Amino acid sequence: MSEQYFAGHPKSRRRPAEIQVAVRGHSFRFQTDAGVFSRKEIDRGTELLLAALEVGPCELILDLGCGYGVLGIVAARLSEGGHVILTDVNERAVALAGKNVAANGIANAEVRFGDLYEPVRDMAFDHIVCNPPIRAGRAVVDRIVTEAPMHLLDGGKLWLVARTRQGAGSLRERMAVSFNSAEVVRRGSGFKVLRSTKAGI
Numbered sequence: 001m002s003e004q005y006f007a008g009h010p011k012s013r014r015r016p017a018e019i020q021v022a023v024r025g026h027s028f029r030f031q032t033d034a035g036v037f038s039r040k041e042i043d044r045g046t047e048l049l050l051a052a053l054e055v056g057p058c059e060l061i062l063d064l065g066c067g068y069g070v071l072g073i074v075a076a077r078l079s080e081g082g083h084v085i086l087t088d089v090n091e092r093a094v095a096l097a098g099k100n101v102a103a104n105g106i107a108n109a110e111v112r113f114g115d116l117y118e119p120v121r122d123m124a125f126d127h128i129v130c131n132p133p134i135r136a137g138r139a140v141v142d143r144i145v146t147e148a149p150m151h152l153l154d155g156g157k158l159w160l161v162a163r164t165r166q167g168a169g170s171l172r173e174r175m176a177v178s179f180n181s182a183e184v185v186r187r188g189s190g191f192k193v194l195r196s197t198k199a200g201i
């Protein structure tokens with residue numbers, strides 16, 4: 001059986017590849033490898049989330065479950081003066097994300113290894129962006145949603161993407177429970193981009 005993309009220490013034989021893309025008017029190149037999510041091309045859900053994402057200057061952004069780093073690297077390029085932390089539990093993904101941050105000339109991002117919010121346990125962000133690891137199981141995805149408010153500033157936003165026919169509806173319901181509301185901000189290619197905002201005081 002092929003290895004799951006969220007294996008902590010992938011053992012699959014290396015198959016390095018490079019993806020070159022233009023996103024939101026900027027050019028990027030991403031090194032990828034076997035044992036990481038969507039090795040050959042940017043996932044369509046990730047693409048849709050990137051098209052929808054609204055970040056401003058000087059914002060603090062978390063890319064949770066960064067894979068080879070595409071969400072966090074694009075967010076860093078879009079948030080002038082901002083800072084992005086990319087995290088993943090897959091050590092091969094973390095290594096690739098670090099290389100890709102450097103290769104794309106991104107100075108306002110850093111990559112940390114670890115489980116869910118553990119690498120940022122004392123921090124709160126303007127945005128959390130995540131293409132959630134559905135295959136890692138419901139408990140993992142539930143924690144991404146239920147613990148998000150503790151890691152958002154007032155007015156901060158959780159951005160998730162999911163397949164319309166594979167969990168977007170139930171994910172939206174779970175976001176609505178944790179945040180009191182969740183909206184569909186974009187749909188296409190069989191995916192929905194979902195957003196919840198942490199209410200201010």
Ligand SMILES: C[S@@+](CC[C@H](N)C(=O)[O-])C[C@H]1O[C@@H](n2cnc3c(N)ncnc32)[C@H](O)[C@@H]1O
Pocket residue numbers: 005006007037038043046064065066067068069070071087088089090093114115116130131132133134136140
């Ligand atoms: C669907 S992939 C998305 C990857 C990347 N953000 C993208 O859009 O291409 C989900 C990622 O979450 C990571 N992941 C799974 N379980 C995790 C956990 N408990 N903590 C942190 N990351 C996790 C996986 O290793 C994988 O890289």
